[in-house]
Amino acid sequence: MPHDYVAPVGVEGIYIINTGKWRIQHPVLAEEKCVKCGKCFMFCPVGAIKRRDDGYHIDLEYCKGCGVCSHECPTKAIQMIGEEGK
Amino acid sequence: MSVLDVLDRPDVISPGISACVGCSVELTLRTVMKVLGRNSVLAIPPGCMGGVGVVGWDKKSGAEIPVFFPLLTNTASMLSGLRLAYKRQGRDGIHVVAFAGDGASVDAGFQALSGAAERNDRIIYICYDNEGYMNTGYQRSGATPKGAWTSTTPYGKLQIKKDMPRIMADHRIPYVSTCSPAYMKDLVEKVEKAKRNKAGFSYLHVLNPCVGGWGFPPEESIEIARLSVKTRYFPLYEVVNGEYHITVDIPNPLPVSDYVSRLKKFSRTSEVALTEMQELIDQQWQELKALEQVRVNGA
Amino acid sequence: MSHVEVMTGNQAASTAACLARPDVIAAYPITPQSSVVEDISKAIAEGKLDALISEVESEHSAMSVLEGAALGEARTFSATSSQGLAFMYEPYFRASTLRLPIVMAIANREMISPQTLWASAQDSLSVRDAGWIQYYVENNQEILDTILQAFCVAEDKRVLLPINICYDGFYLSHMSERVDVPDQAQVDAFLPQCYKPDHIYLDPDRPMAVDPLTNGDLLMEYRQKHLEAQQRALTVIEEASEVFCNLFGRHWDGCVEAYKIDHNTKGAIITLGSMTGAAREAIDRLQSEGLPIGLIKIRVVRPFPKTELRELLSGIRAVGVVDRNVCFGWNTGIIYQEVLAAISGSPSIVHQPFIAGLGGEDITIEMFETAARQVVTLAQKKNGSRDQETIWLRSVSEEVHK
Numbered sequence: 001m002p003h004d005y006v007a008p009v010g011v012e013g014i015y016i017i018n019t020g021k022w023r024i025q026h027p028v029l030a031e032e033k034c035v036k037c038g039k040c041f042m043f044c045p046v047g048a049i050k051r052r053d054d055g056y057h058i059d060l061e062y063c064k065g066c067g068v069c070s071h072e073c074p075t076k077a078i079q080m081i082g083e084e085g086k
Numbered sequence: 087m088s089v090l091d092v093l094d095r096p097d098v099i100s101p102g103i104s105a106c107v108g109c110s111v112e113l114t115l116r117t118v119m120k121v122l123g124r125n126s127v128l129a130i131p132p133g134c135m136g137g138v139g140v141v142g143w144d145k146k147s148g149a150e151i152p153v154f155f156p157l158l159t160n161t162a163s164m165l166s167g168l169r170l171a172y173k174r175q176g177r178d179g180i181h182v183v184a185f186a187g188d189g190a191s192v193d194a195g196f197q198a199l200s201g202a203a204e205r206n207d208r209i210i211y212i213c214y215d216n217e218g219y220m221n222t223g224y225q226r227s228g229a230t231p232k233g234a235w236t237s238t239t240p241y242g243k244l245q246i247k248k249d250m251p252r253i254m255a256d257h258r259i260p261y262v263s264t265c266s267p268a269y270m271k272d273l274v275e276k277v278e279k280a281k282r283n284k285a286g287f288s289y290l291h292v293l294n295p296c297v298g299g300w301g302f303p304p305e306e307s308i309e310i311a312r313l314s315v316k317t318r319y320f321p322l323y324e325v326v327n328g329e330y331h332i333t334v335d336i337p338n339p340l341p342v343s344d345y346v347s348r349l350k351k352f353s354r355t356s357e358v359a360l361t362e363m364q365e366l367i368d369q370q371w372q373e374l375k376a377l378e379q380v381r382v383n384g385a
Numbered sequence: 386m387s388h389v390e391v392m393t394g395n396q397a398a399s400t401a402a403c404l405a406r407p408d409v410i411a412a413y414p415i416t417p418q419s420s421v422v423e424d425i426s427k428a429i430a431e432g433k434l435d436a437l438i439s440e441v442e443s444e445h446s447a448m449s450v451l452e453g454a455a456l457g458e459a460r461t462f463s464a465t466s467s468q469g470l471a472f473m474y475e476p477y478f479r480a481s482t483l484r485l486p487i488v489m490a491i492a493n494r495e496m497i498s499p500q501t502l503w504a505s506a507q508d509s510l511s512v513r514d515a516g517w518i519q520y521y522v523e524n525n526q527e528i529l530d531t532i533l534q535a536f537c538v539a540e541d542k543r544v545l546l547p548i549n550i551c552y553d554g555f556y557l558s559h560m561s562e563r564v565d566v567p568d569q570a571q572v573d574a575f576l577p578q579c580y581k582p583d584h585i586y587l588d589p590d591r592p593m594a595v596d597p598l599t600n601g602d603l604l605m606e607y608r609q610k611h612l613e614a615q616q617r618a619l620t621v622i623e624e625a626s627e628v629f630c631n632l633f634g635r636h637w638d639g640c641v642e643a644y645k646i647d648h649n650t651k652g653a654i655i656t657l658g659s660m661t662g663a664a665r666e667a668i669d670r671l672q673s674e675g676l677p678i679g680l681i682k683i684r685v686v687r688p689f690p691k692t693e694l695r696e697l698l699s700g701i702r703a704v705g706v707v708d709r710n711v712c713f714g715w716n717t718g719i720i721y722q723e724v725l726a727a728i729s730g731s732p733s734i735v736h737q738p739f740i741a742g743l744g745g746e747d748i749t750i751e752m753f754e755t756a757a758r759q760v761v762t763l764a765q766k767k768n769g770s771r772d773q774e775t776i777w778l779r780s781v782s783e784e785v786h787k
Contacts, residue, residue, distance in 0.1 A: 010594030171457025201442030
């Protein structure tokens with residue numbers, strides 16, 4: 001049954017802002033330098049770094065390009081690269 | 087379970103919220119809710135996290151768990167009422183959680199917070215302290231430190247920061263701690279302790295550097311948080327049933343100038359003011375060390 | 386079955402609240418309401434009431450606790466007065482806009498300054514536009530009966546609004562009267578078993594966001610529904626009054642009560658709350674002299690029963706409204722303005738504002754006689770001005786002060 005909206009509530013799914021559009025730079029991981037410490041995964045404010053069995057993977061969909069992952073990486077395995085056209 | 091395993095749990099917050107680039111509060115919120123899980127109700131009063139869409143927009147929610155806007159002034163008391171309702175239904179497993187800024191906690195919401203703590207209502211209250219009303223344009227709050235620029239203290243705040251964790255500890259609630267997003271294992275463990283606390287109120291105070299309001303590049307937000315701990319500006323400790331314990335000891339602190347010099351908000355801070363700040367930090371650390379020696383029940 | 390007790394208005398309120406089986410109560414002490422919460426606390430402590438109470442640090446938190454509890458699907462009750470209500474205003478407004486059916490008694494007390502503790506409906510009337518339903522009652526029996534009816538109306542799916550039951554501080558809150566107390570089984574048969582919302586709630590098993598940021602157009606939709614619910618409440622209040630009467634044998638005339646008004650009546654006095662008792666006496670006296678004057682007691686101010694009032698006033702030439710409150714900026718009382726709005730389409734009715742009884746001053750039978758005679762005079766006047774200056778009824782010299 002559809003909600004009657006007598007009172008202000010949110011029940012129609014999740015409100016998502018396309019924060020990936022904000023990005024002026026994006027992280028690129030050099031896998032050969034990665035020591036799989038998980039710092040990038042731990043500190044990414046938006047959860048753009050995903051953990052997999054084989055290491056860490058960058059999902060740019062909501063990445064705002066803050067550069068925390070790159071800055072915190074102990075082996076400088078992540079470089080921030082400017083977005084084309086920005 | 088390792089910290090990384092905990093952080094690999096599903097994120098219940100919307101993947102796209104409009105927090106500023108590099109915001110450490112966004113990181114803290116996502117992390118805290120990974121620890122607390124889905125059997126939670128989340129109160130987000132007006133402030134940065136409310137403003138960026140965590141409670142949602144129109145008919146959509148900003149989270150996969152029940153989330154709501156309390157007033158700026160009544161976060162703790164609304165949660166007290168929720169807790170009573172769940173108690174009445176025998177639903178004691180639900181975590182009743184506040185994620186509130188310093189304005190909603192140390193200033194306008196203080197009375198409700200103090201009242202709920204005094205009643206020892208079973209609430210997990212997390213204050214994300216970015217030292218000002220950052221969502222409304224960087225105005226001064228009771229948590230702004232002395233000397234800091236805000237949009238209402240253009241020449242630096244004249245008064246010292248309200249020591250909220252100590253004030254909350256003096257309510258003699260079962261659990262109080264200070265946390266930093268730079269010390270993730272410590273943060274996760276503290277949230278887990280709050281989650282396990284069935285005896286009453288839990289208060290967690292997180293110092294969250296604010297890129298725009300404090301003035302530093304977004305990639306440095308974790309480093310700044312780490313520096314606040316390494317200079318003893320923001321000591322990490324907990325108070326369990328009245329007993330103080332420093333959880334991250336800083337035996338060889340960096341001078342506070344190493345922290346202050348990184349932040350534009352302190353750009354007008356004089357040498358004299360810096361010396362005063364260092365003295366206050368040293369004194370507070372000594373007090374913490376002394377409080378650590380005090381054992382409840384004389385043990 | 387029911388039994389008779391002699392009790393104060395506050396006791397009537399706490400007795401009714403206990404009979405309604407609330408889940409969560411929160412209130413903060415304030416004169417003249419305090420004994421309501423004391424009595425409920427005692428009932429819980431003695432195991433006579435199975436409910437939870439929050440000993441809050443303020444009225445602001447009292448209302449906030451109840452909002453949290455109502456979002457957690459609890460039936461809730463509180464009580465307050467004057468400054469407490471003022472301090473509560475921020476969450477008070479929100480209880481209605483979140484559509485939470487909280488029931489709260491208000492022992493009416495004048496707003497300071499000057500410093501005062503005594504009766505006036507200034508407190509609750511000042512917040513009449515905060516979206517709540519507001520009843521104003523005349524005696525202790527009506528306090529008890531109306532609180533029970535209020536839970537029924539508040540939780541009705543056509544309404545879903547919080548309700549105030551307002552009664553004059555000290556005049557009713559502290560005065561003892563005979564009250565017929567229904568037994569629990571009777572009340573259980575009258576009220577819904579529990580509050581079970583499907584419009585707004587916080588439940589991890591059924592996640593929803595409560596009160597997301599909302600655009601103006603959607604906000605207007607919510608406001609429109611809120612206003613419509615207020616209008617539907619006029620019917621629901623009447624229904625609750627009828628059902629209550631059938632079960633308990635006492636009828637409180639829904640939103641408006643007409644006293645001794647018939648086709649010969651030319652003038653009417655309009656009252657609110659406990660002053661109505663003295664007004665009835667005055668009307669009896671004047672009618673025995675043959676004066677064509679009757680009485681209308683407004684029982685519900687929000688929603689305002691404009692249609693019923695218009696019908697009652699249809700044959701009437703002059704109306705006098707006695708307000709125990711003031712309406713700043715209009716130089717009258719508040720109910721006078723409300724009545725004026727209701728009869729604005731009836732140019733034949735002359736209307737006279739009176740202000741009396743502020744700060745707990747007695748509104749005597751003689752004052753009502755004075756007021757009623759003035760109304761009769763206006764009713765008999767040909768081509769009198771419709772716009773009368775307020776008459777202040779004051780006790781100092783028992784004279785009418787202009």
